[in-house]
Structures are given as C-alpha cells and as structure tokens.
Amino acid sequence: MSFIADPINFIARWLTAVLTGWGASASVTQLILFIISAGLLAMGPLVFTILLIWVERKIGGRFQDRLGPNRLGPWGIFQPIADMLKIFTKEYITPIGADKVPFNLAPILAVAAVLAVWAVIPLASTVYGVNLNVGAVYILAVGALGELGFIMAGLGSNNKYAMLGGFRVVANLISYEVPMVVILLIPIMFSGSLGMNDIASSQTTWNVFLAPLAALIFFITQIAENARAPFDLIEADSELVAGFNVEYSGLKFGFFYVADFLHSATAALVFSTLFLGGWRGPGAETYPVLGFVYLVIKSAIIYFAILHIRFTIPRFRIDQMMNFNWKFLTPLSLVVLVATAVLDKLVPIGQTLLRVGVMWAANLLIWLIADQIVKRVSKRQAVPEVAQPRPLARPPQVKTNDATGGEA
Amino acid sequence: MKLIFLLTALVTVGSAIATVSARKILHAALWLVLTLLGVAVLFALLEASFFAVVQVLVYIGAISILIIFAVMLSRSSLVDEGSQTHRRWWAVAIVLLAVVIAWVAALSLWPNWSTVSAALPAGAGDLATLGKQLVDPNGYLLPFELSSILLVAALVGAIYTAVEKKAGQA
Secondary structure: OOOOOOHHHHHHHHHHHHHHHHHOOOHHHHHHHHHHHHHHHHHHHHHHHHHHHHHHHHHOOOOOOOOOOOOOHHOOOOHHHHHHHHHHHOOOOOOOOOOHHHHHHHHHHHHHHHHHHHHOOOOOOOOOOOOOOHHHHHHHHHHHHHHHHHHHHHHOOOOOHHHHHHHHHHHHHHHHHHHHHHHHHHHHHHHHOOHHHHHHHHHOOOOOHHHHHHHHHHHHHHHHHHOOOOHHHHHHHHHHHHHHHOOOOOHHHHHHHHHHHHHHHHHHHHHHHHOOOOOOOOOOOOOHHHHHHHHHHHHHHHHHHHHHHHHHHOOOHHHHHHHHHHHHHHHHHHHHHHHHHHHHHHHOOOOOHHHHHHHHHHHHHHHHHHHHHHHHHHHHHHOOOOOOOOOOOOHHHOOOOOOOOOOO | HHHHHHHHHHHHHHHHHHHHHHOOHHHHHHHHHHHHHHHHHHHHHHOOOHHHEEEEEEEHHHHHHHHHHHHHHHOOOOOEEEEEEEEEEEEHHHHHHHHHHHHHHHHHHHHHHHHHOOOOOOOOOOOHHHHHOOOOOOOOOOHHHHHHHHHHHHHHHHHHOOOOOOOOOO
C-alpha cells in the first residue's frame, strides 16, 4: 500500500516504525498513536467548521440575493477567521442569578456531543475512529447528551427567553427522535449490524435506492434534530430574541455557533454513511483515499440540500411542527418500517433490480396513500370562524366599500 | 483498569449522594444524569457496549430529560428548605450499617467470592443472540411481552389523564 492510496494508514505505519525504532514498547506506541489520532479527529472537524461557516454564509447570501462575505481574502474566504479572532477577544458575561455550573458546562457539552459522533463514522474503508459494534445507537445516545447541553443553557441562564428556548428544545428534539429511531432500524436491518462500518461497507446497492421514503424521513428528522430552519423554533429570533443562547457572549456563544454549523455537516455525513453508501464508490476499496473523496462529495450534496431548505422554507409554528411529527412522520415511519421489513424477506437478496423495483413501488404506494389521507384530513379541518362578519386586521380609518372592512 | 473502575465508582456514588442531598431539584436531576453516566461507564468497562449506549440513550436521553422537563413546567426553582435529615437519622444509620456489615460478612463467607470470572470469548456480545433470546418462548418472551403490556397500559393511562374532557362531562 503506497502513500497515495492510503495516506493515513501509511503515516500511522511509518510512525509506528519510528517509535519502535526509538525503543518504545508496542503498547506505548499504540497509546501514542491513539492520542494523536483522537486529537486529530477532534481538532479536524473544529478547524473544518471555519470553512463551513464561510460556505454557509456565502451560499446563504446567494439564496437571499446578496454577495455574502466578500472583503477579506478572495471571495471573503478569511472572514470566518477574522470573526473567530474577534469572538476570542470578547468579554464573558455571566448574568446575575445564573446557575454557574450548568451555564458554563452547556456550551462544552453542545460541541462535545457533535464531535463525539465523528468517532464512529468511517471516513474511508480503512480510516475510522473506532469500529464500535453499536455505532448507530451510539450516535443517538450522543445526540441525547447534546440535548442536555441545550437544556442546561436554557435553564442555567436565569432568563425567560432562554427558558422558553429550553422548553422548545425538549419538545422538538424528543419528538423528532421517535421517527428517527424507527427509520434508523431500516439501514440496520439491511446490513444486519449496528456498526457504522458494517452499514457503510454492506451497501452494494445504496440504501437510498432500497428505502427512498425512509431516507427522506430520516433527512427531515435530522434537520429537526439540528434545530435548523424550518425547525429552528428554539432560537426563533422574532419570538425569543435568540432562544436558549441569549445570555451567552464571547467564546461561550462561539461554542454554540460552532456546534450548530458542525452539527449540520455531521448530519450530512451520517446521512451519507447510512443511506448513500458512505465511502463506497468505484475503486474505493483498493484506493481508500478515493472513498474519502466520495464521502466528501456525497456529504457536500446533502449539506447543500440542508442549506437550500434552511434559506428557502419559512419557520413552522410549534403546533404545526408537533402535528407534523406525531400525526404524520411517526405513523408513516412505522408503516415504512413494517413494509420494508416484510418486502426485504419476500424478495431474494440476489436480485438487486427486482428488489429496488419492488421497494420503490411499495414506497410510492405508501407515499400516495399518506398524501391522500393528509389531503382529506386537512380539507375536513376548516378554518374556525371567530365572528360574523369575519374581523379583519385593518385600521378603522381606512375607508372601503367592503362590508367587512373598516368604517365605511 | 482498576483505577478507572475506582474513579468511576467514586464519581457514581458521589453524584448519587449529591442527587439526594441537593437542595435544588434541578441540580438533583443533573446529578442524576452524572450518576447514570457513571453506570454507563461501568457497563462499558464490562465490555457490554450495547448496554452502555442504551443506558445513555434511554436513561439520560429520555428519562432524565423528561424529569427536567417536568421540573421546568412547574415552578422555576423548586428549592427545598429546612432540614434534610429525619429526626431519628442515627437509628436508621445504625440499622443500615448492621445490614451492610452482615451482607459483606455473608458474601466473604461465600466460596466464589474471590474467583475472577473468565474474560468473555470474542463475539459473546453478539446482539443477535440478545434479540433472539427476547423473542424465544424458552427465553425471555414472557417478561418481554409483559413489559410491553405494562408500557401500553402506561400510555393509555397517560392519554386518559391528559385528554380534554368535553363540556358537560364530569
């Protein structure tokens, strides 16, 4: 194996040889390698976030018909670095009456929970943090710790807006975890393993072809778990000032900021691993570095989709969000899970084309039925009329000929 | 390994004590999270990674957060004032100490006390075995189904208590 095909393992082997040459025992060498790789795996995403922030601001600018950052460096690419330096120098403010320990622990927990996900994602066929045999459940468990960080921020700040943001975090994240867990069972079922490596390497046909509806639901729940628009009720600026992080300043706010940007990139990475075959692609097994390139391309496409949704769809109301989850996504995901499980057993594994065809047909059927039910129900629920004639929000001095409007 | 175990045990027991002695109920809930995390680490030390992860997911991700949610819905700071100990706490302490001494004495008389159990063979933590045991009539099918009935009953009860009664119905 040469340097070009698999650089990370090449360096690791070289380092092992050097360390043993210096007379270090095998266990010490391994410990040193573990520490270096853990450090890299934790620091890499954090540095990568600087680029992500620029990408998101630039693309967001384009969506909103502006230029985005464009002053510092070519295409404003050094803008996030300047922002970062500025945020380092800002003052820390702890509000009076704040619960000190939860208040200060919350930003750390928020970032740590996102970074911890990277430990189980196979970046290439030979490069991964750890091949945990319960990787998929681990991702969910770590996500729960992140929720705890948001709650602690909301509660510890001694601020009503932060508190309301905290309420919404719990409602949002706990609810959307339900369809997420149900849908997560589908890739696990196809690969027969909970490990992320096995899930990635078992996808000779990408899971998105076998379970398109499941992939869509998983994508939606991931956006909701990130608390990204249109599910960003926890920081709805028009209602809550800034939500759970309203009392944070300086680097503590920066932590939440980083966690937010990193979370959506991580979500894209998890989605590509679970449904788009992860590092799989032509030649990825012989040249692991190609697998990394494929994973980055797939994740970039998903990340762009997340951004596209964020900048184009308006925010849900809280009741709409809850209804959407409990009355639509959860039943739908249960139906999809059962249908996929039954069809998976009925159609023999060898015939890929037949499997894909049957799965698509079943998913399409389920989607059409769900769509019809939603249409019927929404037709039945007429908008309640509060008074006759219907009161309109129109200033009384405006004169109209309409019987319902202002003083004529 | 032993050091990690001792540290974890110390943190777990310490935070458990803090859970029951914290004056703010919110702090108690957060200490409880730390206790449960300690238990998860113990599971991980026993190479039961599935249980470690499920412990975090269920107990911290669901139960603790729901406790905090319930606290948040009530008054903002439920602070316990006044004495936290019973009048006759010394009597309870004596009884408990006697029980613990008797228990440790009984355990040390047990011949298997000092035998170290063998390490698990590779692949023993296979989840498929666990899953099959849960739906095996000779395994744990009955407890499994019973617990699911219990959960359904709890769900029905929760819906019954939460449903809005229409006007005219008591």
